[in-house]
Amino acid sequence: MKVNLDIPKNKQFQSFYLFAILVSVTTGVEMIGTPRIIFLEAGHDAWISVIISYLLIVLLLFIMLYILKQYENADILGIHADLFGNFIAKLVGTLYFFHFSTELFAALLIYIEIIKVFIFPDSNNFILGLMLISLIIYTVLGGLRVVIGVCFIFMICSYWLVFLLIDPLRQMELINFLPIMDRSITDVAINGVLATSYTFTGFEVLFFIYPFIQNKERVKKPLFLGISWVAFVVLLTTIISIGFLNPAQLERRIWVVLTLFKIQTSPIVERLDYVVVAEWMMITIPRAVILMWCIIYILKRIYNIPKKISLYTTLGIVMALIPFIRQYYDIQTIIEISKYFDMGIVYIYPLILLPIVIIKQKIKKKRGGKQHAES
Amino acid sequence: MRPAKKNNGKSALPMSVDQLKNKVESLVINSQDLNYTTYQQNEKQIAVFYIPFLIDHTKLEESLLNPLLSMESDWSTDTILSGIPLASGKTTTKLEDTVNGLNKGEVFLYLEQDKQLITYKLSKSEKRALERAETEAIVIGPQLAFTESMQSNLNVISWRLNTPDLAREKIMVGERNPKEARIIYLKSVANETDVNTMRQRLNDLKVDMIEDIHMLKQYILDNSTSVFPQYVATELVDRATYAVKEGKIIVLVEGSPLAMVAPSTFFSFFESTEDRYFHWNLSSFILSLRFLAAFVTLMLTPMYVAATTFHYELIPSQLLMSIGQSRAAVPFPPILEVIIIELVIELLREAGARLPTKVGQTIGIVGGVVVGTAAVQAGITSNILIILVTLSALASFSTPNYVMGNTLRFVRFPLIIFASMYGIIGIMFGICLLVIHLVRLESLGRPYLTPLYPLRLADFNKVFFRLPEQKQGRRFLSYRLKDKHTYGKNKATVKKDNEK
Structure with a gap:
């Protein structure tokens, strides 16, 4: 497996679009339910949990960026191939594949569930799934340019929703936030943060999309702004939910933001x-x-499976599974099972990788220096 | 067979006038059209032959035959060429050339027993005069429209854009009936890659003949399955020359009264030349009105179908009352009702477009007033729907480009069907599909949604709104033109006559 990739110039994109990618990939359907999930863990101090997890994620993003910058133009799979050899790289790639697949599956399922709860109670899972999947196929067949374009334009088209929050914001009861820091530190700083960070999963695509960025020296700004914008929206919805609803109402409503x-x-x-x-x-x-x-991308890179085959098979399997999951309880179970795996691969794994990459680079430098001195 | 014929013609040339007549008549398919006359001077015979309806007869008599027959010196190739007051005299030795030449309106002269033929181009092409634009009607600004004649189109363009920088590349398109196509651009401004792409696409084209620029457009499209027009075709001369000035490329084809502008964006179909002539704030308002109209024409009737079929809760109770009252007598489900009325509107439009103007107006009145009122009174549709359908038709006609207006009205039908199946979710699905489709489209290899995606805020003032003219000095940056500015930043200083 090649460590560094040569991406032709027409497939690269400007670092500016990283903002759109990051925002689109971290704001998903789960956001509708997030305030309640954090509230269940951290009570009315949930907003502190959001801020803490935002700071942690910014730190993590810069660690990821640091790891990637050690190489010329490598993705995470290339880095693994360099560190541990091809077999481990393939193994990690497969893990990421399962991670992304479950994320995708959960995203589609939750949206279908929301449609069923709010608009069409007895609609067919299959047809709704088919609609969403046909949109995905049509986009992905257009290549990375179209994928990013769709992210960007849909992001613009959907952010008027934030302005609709002004009205509930004005009707907030500030008394709901008092007393501040009422809950225990473990609730706020650990359980609450864990609950929040599940919403933010998705930014790990940076590991894969990084080689395609054209001007890598200007990556930091859109990355930071993107994650800040998402964190701002999550914080806003959490604060408004806590301020607008009383605790008993908040606990009962699964889709609070709606x-x-x-x-x-x-x-x-x-x-x-x-x-x-x-x-x-x-x-x-x-x-x-x-x-x-x-x-x-993963399947193409580690198993060399053609684009269309992997697209149709993956979505075919997702499509086949969607009609079987009818109850909200089932979706929750899937999320609970995959949660720890997802958290591990997104939040813990880069931290393990960081020292290894640093050591490897130091050894390389030493060796390179020695050879240089000998010759 | 062909080479043999060629040899015959070549070797046979010194021949008598009668022999030549037989020879030419055997070569020309429509020999009954051939006018073959012989004249004599001092026992030297000269044959003059041509196809009468392709020739300018006054020119033939005044400039060719009169000087020829009153010539005092002896006839020879040299004396004829120097003695006749026409500039386009040429000689040829091949008899095959006569067939082509006759069809192009050339007159041939042959001196008996000479080795060569003398030809003069005296063609006359029937064409209409320059007129004002019909389909792209505008209120203020130049109204001159192109005609079917390439000569006069080129003339008009060169008159408006009188600069040595203007490139007019000639490319013959068509195998059986080659027609002249012209790629026109400003050499120091236009993007080289775009010009090369266009040139290559025209050169690669293998077709019998091009009837019109719209045919050419369809042959060289980036995505031929899309309903969206990918190149602006305009009949306004000033719109074409403005596009050239802005660094775009235009293509003209002999026999077509339209110019094709490439590359075009989705938003350029909503531009009108008037936007530049109005004051900037006024034209910004009108531009945004057009985009709003496009949105309305897409969404209005699908939303009606979605709301009345599935989501009564969406409609405020006051409005719901009046919709319910007007729909009470209607026996059809909303989808059928909407499709019927939409089709009626489409029929009226089509009939109005096909019929002569006076009858068309009558049809409009009959259709609009009689059918509309009668349909409501008969209880076939609700009168709210009539209002909505009329509004959305009106909105689609406000799109300055006729083709784009039709496309928008066409796209509405799938949206209505999606709405009838899955309500507001169906509409959203349709809109998503539409947006993804637009993101995928390209025009001459440039993204269709430029400057929205790829984003270039500096170009927004050309597309979504307009700035005061002295701040519009930059050209369309997304197309990477060679010269980025139309003029410097200096504003014309406001001067007053001093009273001193």
Whole structure:
């Protein structure tokens, strides 16, 4: 396996679009339920958990960037091939493949579930899944240019939703936040952070998309701004949920954020939450599309499977599984099972990788220096 | 067979006038059209032959036959060429050339027993005069439109863009009936890659003949399955020359009254030349109105179908009351009702476009007033729907480009069907599909959604709004033109006559 990749110039993209990629891939369907999940762990101090996990993720992103910068133009698989050899690289690639596949599967399932709960209670899983998957296929067949374009344009098209939060923001009860730091430190700083960080999973695509960036020296700014924007939105929804609903209501409502949209009306549209559920397709699709692109990329790189074959097989399997999962409980079980695996591969693994990469680079430098001195 | 014929013709040339007549008549397919006359001077015979309806007869008589017959010196090739007051005299030795030449409107002269033929180009092509634009009607600004004649089109373009920088590359397109196509661009501004792409696409084209620029457009499309037009075709001269000035390429074809502008973006179909002539804030308002209209024409009737089929909760109760009342008598489901009325509107449009203008107006009144009112009174549709359908049709006609307006109206039908199947989710699916499709499209290898994606904020003032003219000095940066500025940043200083 080649460590450093030569990407032709027409397949590279400007680092600016990393913002759109990061925002699309970290904001998924789960965001609708996130405030409640954090609230269950950290109580009304949930917003502190969000801030802590934001800081941790920024740190992690810069660690990932540091690892990638040790090489000329390598992705995570190339780095593994360099460190541990081809076999381990293939193994890690396969792990990432399963990680992305479950993420994709969960994303589609949750969105279908939301549609069923809010709009069409007795609609067919299969047809809804087919709709989403046809969109994914159509996008991914266009290549990386189209994938990023779809992320970017859908991001622009869907961010008016933030402005709809102004109304509940004005109706907040500030008393709900008092007393601050009421819950124990473990609840806020560990359980709460763990619950939050699951929402943010997705930024690990940086490991795969990095070789395609054209101007790598300007990567930091869009990366930092992207993750900050997502964290801001999560923080905003969490604060508004806590301030707007009382604790008992918040515990009972699974899709809290939609409740916030539900209270508003306009002269033309009575129930804005319907529009929001539909609009959420523009948030689901970009995430699914990037995950799908990564899956194809991994399979192509480690097993050399052609693009179309891996695309159709993966989505075929997802499609075949979607009709079997009907209850929300089943989805929750899948998420619970894959949660620890996902957290491990996204949050812990780069930390393990970091010292090894540093040591390897030092040895290389020493050896290189020696050879240089001898010759 | 062909080489043999060629040899015959070549070797046979010193011959008598009658022999030549037989020879030419055997070569020309329509020999009954041939006008073959012989004249005599001092026992030397000269044959003059041509196809009468391709020839300018006044020129023939005044400039060719009169001087020829009143010539005082003896006839020879040299005396004829120098004695006749026409510039386009040539000689040829091949008899095969006569066939082509006759069809192009050339007159041939042959001196008995000479080795060569003398030809003069006296062609006359029937064409209409320059007129004002019909399909792209504008209120202010130049209204001159192209015609079918390449000569006059080139003339008009050179008149408006009078610079030595203007490249007019000639490429013959078509195998059986080659037609002249011209790639026109500014040499010091246009992107070299784009010019090469266009040149290559035209050169690679293997077709019998090109009837119109729209045919050529379809042959060289980037994505031929898309409904969206990928090149702007305009009949306005000033729009074409403005595109050239901005660094784009235009293509003209002999016999077509339109110029094709490449590369084009999705948004350039919503531009009108008037945007540049109006004051900037006014034209920004009109531009945004057009985009709003495009959105309305896509969304209005699908939303009606979605709301009345599935989501009554979406509609505020006051509005729901009136919709319910007007729909109470309608026996059809919303989807059928909408499809019927949409098709009626499409029929009216098609009939209006095909019929002569006076009858077309009548049809409009009959269709709009009589059918509309009658349909509501008969209980076939609700009157709210009539309003919505009319509004969305109106909105689609506000798109300055006729082809794009039609495309938008076409795209609405799948959206209506999706809406009838899955309500608002179906509409969203359709919109997502549309956006992904637009992201995938290219025009001459350039992304169709430029400057939105790839994003270039500096170009937004050409597309979504306009700035005061002195701030519009930059050309369209997304196309990587050679010269990025139309003028410097200096504003014309405001001067007043001093009263001193």
